[in-house]
Amino acid sequence: MTLRLENLSQHYGGLQVIQDVSLEIDVGDITGMIGPNGAGKTTLFSLINGLQRPAGGTVVLNGNDITRMKSHVRVRQGLGWTFQVPRPFSHLTVFENLLVAAREQPGDTIWRNFLTPGRVAATERNIAAKAEEILEFLKLQHVRESHSKVLSGGQKKLLELGRALMLDPVFILLDEPFAGVNPVLIEEIGARISELRDRGIGFLIIEHNIGALARLCDRMVVLDRGKIIGDGAPSTVLADKTVRLAYLGESA
């Protein structure tokens, strides 16, 4: 199963932020994406999850051209994502945030709810059971009834991952899962991501914490000024002169 980006481009007014990017990734892997601030990483994510339409090029997931699909339709194709700045509902508890994640999908018809209340009750029970499972998997049971606004940075990132998992994704885009997270929780989040990969869920991860990302990912891609300038095993990519020059600011 693959995600294929073909000649993608995007601009904001006159600013060309993604320039003819072509990339094929195995959606069963953990692929890391690094690049200097403003390189276009978040923009590339928005083109994959449908929050933006590209100026040119196509996005193909498992053979389906999803370039023009709305975001919620992409969710049904197995795509999940989290944001750089976590967006939980701060007035809801951790558990409620998980429940809501399963229900906030636009495009679901409400008519069926009126017609088959028994089925709705069963669905609600399934959602609650899934939320309990995810709480346990992410080791968040002890904050189950806490409002999400009191969580630490790392716990918020875990909750965001949990909210994505509620929608049964096969491939998840993570935007800076380690930003503002203490080192102990970074290891914990990394361990959860690895375990999910072993269960068959792949990831594309943007991250500035290169050390933590390199330990986690199978492959690393480097974006610089809207172009891919490095791609391969993390150790090879990080030793590459062009990458070191562009990203790490080293002289050649």
Ligand SMILES: Nc1ncnc2c1ncn2[C@@H]1O[C@H](COP(=O)(O)OP(=O)(O)OP(=O)(O)O)[C@@H](O)[C@H]1O
């Ligand atoms: N909505 C927007 N309108 C105009 N310019 C934008 C918009 N979003 C991003 N940009 C600009 O596009 C460029 C790429 O931004 P993007 O957020 O994709 O980079 P990034 O690699 O994710 O950066 P960072 O690592 O800092 O998050 C930057 O120069 C940014 O200022």
